[in-house]
Amino acid sequence: MAAKRARTLTFEERLARLEQIASELDAESVDLAKALSLFEEGIEHLRTAAAELATAEATVQRLVERADGTFGVTDAE
């Protein structure tokens, strides 16, 4: 879990994780301590996603194939 949180999740992955957390919370068997830590994780995802949403912008680029067959993108505008 720690490793998963360490790398940057996409918006979609965060939403999926939030859904998963909610489902886990709904389960009878979760004890209170675990429930609280799940909740905190969820809040963290919500905050990060909202922050990302506030800053990100659409970009337009162009695909470039290099001579060695690898690919790159350049700004198109």
Next chain:
Amino acid sequence: MTARRGARSEPASELELFPAAEPPLPPPQRLVEEPLPSYVGSATYPGETAEAAIAVSTLTETARDILEGAFIPIWVRGEITDFKAHRNGHWYFGLRDSRAQIRCVVWNRDQRRIPAPPDDGMLVAAFGRLTVYPARGEMQFTIVRLEAEGDGLRRKALEVTRARLAADGLLAPERKRALPRFARVIAVVTSPDGAALHDIIAVIRRRRAQVRLVVVPAAVQGDAAPNELCYALDQINRWRGADLVIVSRGGGSREDMWAFNNERVARAVAACYAPTISAVGHEVDLSICDLVADYRAPTPSAAAEAATLSKTELESELRRAAHRLQASIAAKFSADYDHLRHAARDLVSAAVRQTSTRRASLERVSGRLHALSPLATMARGYSVARGADGRALTTAAQFSEDMPFDLVLRDGTIPAKAWPRNEPAP
């Protein structure tokens, strides 16, 4: 004349048409170049007298040069008859009406501009040049464009392509993949200067969608378009950096959009590793690409709408997730409170039960005690002597002279003292 002749470039394979029974003709000789034999005598121009007779090839080639010079390329209408696609790649057929007929050829290299080979009986308009095929001495119409009545050739081409793709299962509805809800990188195969790209970018900016558009340039009309579209799609397949691919061009004539009905392009779209949106022309234009793609958008703008979530939509997604989380944690705690309340109630009632049973047993026991108590005996008139230490004095030997003791009666205690003991009776 000589220059025109040099410019002619009929495929060498033309001669292969005819069986070996007709041997190749010797190199043609030119009317003006032919040296007049010395015995021509009185003739003032070639062919004037038997002595000055010209060669057959000179005649046919001269006729050809004159015909070609007399007619500019023109459109001719008629009915297709006796169509043959020869194994050398060229098409041969006749074009006729009620009174006349002319032999026609479409060279292999000119066929890519024609959607499909015509069928016998089709009414067509053909654009070409009138010439003479010297080897046969026949007039021939060399066709470079062909249009059938009612757009029959394109309809035929579409039907053929469609049937071939359907036979390979590429049009099956179950093949359609769902578009990703949150595409992050969208590859757009289109002309970098076209209206389609402009529209797509405009929509994405307006929606403040958070995506990366990666343009993969390709010509979207003209002879080069099919190859360039296929190449762009191939690049995307090798790159693998996109979550979603849009293949698009703006509106135009049916001919302009013809590349999107190309079978190879359609197969390249079908082979794309990522889900595809096809947006070619306007609402009314349906292309083969549209049929093969996972999603058909009526316009480039609609493709951009389908491909992205607006910022508002993303925000409401996030809000929904937040509510869900809140509801879950609240439910969790309220469930735990409920458990606690139940437990507390159980505990209290258990305690109450316990106490009441005990009290009952206590009462039972105390009843028995009471029955056994010496107090009850005393109530009947007996009394008990007790020493200073509280112990009952039950034998005479326990008494000594002047010893104080208590006499316990039913309703109280009397302090008492032992008198000197009488001599035991003799």
